[in-house]
Structure formats: C-alpha cells, structure tokens
Amino acid sequence: MAKKVTKVPVVDADRCIGCGICADLCPEVFQMGDGEVSFVHNPKGAPEWKIRDVIDSCPVSCISWDEEES
Template sequence: MAIVFVDSDLCIGCGLCTEICPEVFEMGDDGQAHVINEDECSELDCCAEASDSCPTEAIKFE
C-alpha cells in the first residue's frame, strides 16, 4: 500500500489539502501540512484529491 507524505521542501503552507481532506492532513506549528492519519488515505477519495490539488505537488506517495 502506498504511504502518503508531504515533501517539506515543496509545501508552501497554503492549507488547501487540510481543507480538502482534514481527516488526513493538518497544518503544523511550522506552517506546513503534515499527515496525521496515513492509514485513512487509501480509504478516502479526498486524499488523492488533495494530492492532485496541491499547487506545488508536495503531496507524494511512496
């Protein structure tokens, strides 16, 4: 199963992913998005949608 993560070199902290899929992404004190629930990503369409919508393509899967 693919593991979702946010590339901190690319994230500009726009917050879009946390609006699209708050079950998986949360803004951290560092101003960047973080994955809070990677297990949910494969279950939720919004996770892939957030990845597709990220303006800097910072949401990746490995």
C-alpha cells in the same frame, strides 16, 4: 509470511508553501504544523480516492505516495 505493501501519502515539507488546501479538503489525514507546513497525521484516515484528489489539488505538487510495508 509475506509483507503487505500499502500506499501512504507523504508531504515534502521543503516544497510545501503552507496554503492549507490539503488540510481543508481532508483533515482526517492532513494537518497544518507549527512551521506552517502540512504534515500527515493519519495516513490511512481517508479512502485512496480522496487522498488522490488532495494530491491533485496541491498547487506545488508536494504531496505524493510512498510505500509502507506492514
């Protein structure tokens, strides 16, 4: 059976400045961690259009798409 490839958001923690915009705009997917950087806690928690808006809103462009096989 062929594997299904889906897009999931990822945060580059080395580039994240901890502004919290992503967690404010889409708390279903993003949270702020102990180190005051964002992380993805539920990659499929919101529709793609909403995650794309968050990606576009990041001031340091540290959020991107990755592919995940299932």
